[in-house]
Amino acid sequence: MREPTEFHLPADSDEAIRIQRALAGNVRLDPLPRPPRLVAGADLAFLPGRDIGVAAVVVVDLRSGQTVDEVIITRPVPFPYRTGLLSFREIPAVLDCLIGLHHQPDIIICDGQGIAHPRRIGLASHLGVVLNRPTIGCAKRCLIGDYIEPGPEKGATTPLLHQGLEIGRVVRTRTAVKPVFVSPGHRVTIEDAVAVVLAVAGGYRVPEPVRRAHLAAEQEKRRLLSPWSRRDWRGH
DNA sequence: GCGACAG
DNA sequence: ATCTTGTCGC
Numbered sequence: 001m002r003e004p005t006e007f008h009l010p011a012d013s014d015e016a017i018r019i020q021r022a023l024a025g026n027v028r029l030d031p032l033p034r035p036p037r038l039v040a041g042a043d044l045a046f047l048p049g050r051d052i053g054v055a056a057v058v059v060v061d062l063r064s065g066q067t068v069d070e071v072i073i074t075r076p077v078p079f080p081y082r083t084g085l086l087s088f089r090e091i092p093a094v095l096d097c098l099i100g101l102h103h104q105p106d107i108i109i110c111d112g113q114g115i116a117h118p119r120r121i122g123l124a125s126h127l128g129v130v131l132n133r134p135t136i137g138c139a140k141r142c143l144i145g146d147y148i149e150p151g152p153e154k155g156a157t158t159p160l161l162h163q164g165l166e167i168g169r170v171v172r173t174r175t176a177v178k179p180v181f182v183s184p185g186h187r188v189t190i191e192d193a194v195a196v197v198l199a200v201a202g203g204y205r206v207p208e209p210v211r212r213a214h215l216a217a218e219q220e221k222r223r224l225l226s227p228w229s230r231r232d233w234r235g236h
Numbered sequence: 237g238c239g240a241c242a243g
Numbered sequence: 244a245t246c247t248t249g250t251c252g253c
Contacts, residue, residue, distance in 0.1 A: 044243075046244055053244095081244075083241045090243075112242045122242070143242045176253070181242085 007091055007130050009078055016085045017119070024121040026129045029184050032107070032192045036134075037062050039200050040069075040105035041209025042094045042127075045217035046077075047224065053077040054224070055093035056216035059105050060209045062199060067212060071100040072220050084118050084143075087126035094127060107134040107188065107196060109210050113143050114183035114193070116160055116168040128186020135185030136193045137168070138207055142181050152176050154201070157194060169194050173201040180205060 010016035038059050045054045052074065059069035073096045079088040090112070098108075113122030114137030121129070124137030142160070147170045150156035154175045160168040160183065168183030171194055184193045202208040 044244080046243090048245055081243065083243095086243055117242080137242085139242050141242060144240095 007095060009092070010088060013082055013085060016079070016082075016088050019088075020085075020119045020121045020126070023126065023129050024119050027115060027121060027125045027186050029115075029189050030187050031189050032134060032187075032196075034106075036106035036196060038068065038103055038105045039196060039209050040101075040108040041111075041200075041207065041211070041213040042097065042108060043111045043210055043213040043217055044077075044090050044093060045214075045221040047221060051077045051080070053090070053093050054217045054221045055090070055097050056213040056220070057094065057097035057101065057108075058209050058212040058216060059101065059103050060200060060212065065202075065208070069101050069103040069105075070212075070216060071097040072216055073097050073100070074220065074224065086112055087121075087123040090123060091127055091130065095130070098131070107136060108185075109136045109138050109197065109200070109207055110185060111138065111140075111206075111210050111214070113137040113139050113181065114168065114185035116143060116145055116162070116181060116183035118144055120167070122183070122185075124183070124185025132187075134187040136188060136196060137181075137183045137185050138197055138210060139181040139183075140178075140206070142170075145181075150179055155198060166190060171197060173197065173207065174203070174205050177205045180207075 110124035128135035
C-alpha cells in the first residue's frame with residue numbers, strides 16, 4: 001500500500017499529549033465514498049516481559065470472506081503503555097506491516113478506540129490521520145463514555161455518549177456475547193463504522209479481519225518462543 | 237482525594 | 244497485553 005506520512009515519536013507522555021491535541025483537529029468523520037470491499041484488521045501480540053511486539057495486518061475481501069493479504073512483523077515497541085496513549089506504542093509496528101501489503105484496503109479496523117478517547121484521538125483515529133485513510137476503532141472494553149447495554153441479539157446497538165455527544169456505539173457482534181465498542185477512527189461516520197463492523201462480524205465477537213490479525217500475531221509469537229526458532233539452538 | 241483506566 | 248486448565252452454559 002501507499003507510503004505512510006509522518007509519525008512523530010514523543011520523548012515522554014507530556015509530548016505525546018501535545019501531539020494528540022495538535023492532531024485531534026485533523027480527524028474527519030465523513031461517509032465512506034463507496035461500500036468497502038477490502039477490509040483490513042490490525043493487532044499486536046507481545047513477547048512476555050519485553051517491549052517487543054508482533055504486529056499483524058490481515059486484509060479480508062468482504063465479498064468472498066477470504067484473506068487476500070497478510071503481513072506480520074516483529075520489532076521493539078518504542079513507547080510504554082499508558083492509558084490514553086496506546087497509539088504511540090502500537091502505530092509504528094502497524095505502519096511497518098502496512099508498507100508490506102500488496103493490496104490497498106478500503107478501511108482498517110483497529111483493536112482499540114477511535115474518537116471514543118479523552119482527546120478524541122485514540123489509536124484508530126491517530127492511525128487514520130497519519131495515513132489519511134479511513135479507519136475504525138473496535139475495542140473490547142470501554143475507555144470513556146456512558147451507555148446502556150444493547151439488546152442481546154446480534155446487530156443490537158446503543159449510543160456511546162460523552163459530554164453530550166455521541167462518540168461511538170456499543171455493538172452486539174454476536175448474540176448473547178459481550179458487545180464491542182465501535183467508534184470512527186478517521187474519514188468514516190459512526191453509522192458507516194458500525195455497518196462495516198457488522199458486515200465483517202463472523203461467528204465471533206471480534207470482527208473477522210481483527211480476529212485473523214490477532215490469531216496471526218499470536219501464532220507468530222508462539223513460533224518465536226518455541227525452541228525450534230531460537231537462535232541459541234545448537235550453539236548459535 | 238476517589239475511582240477509572242483501550243492494549 | 245501477559246501469566247494459565249478446566250469447566251459451565253448456550
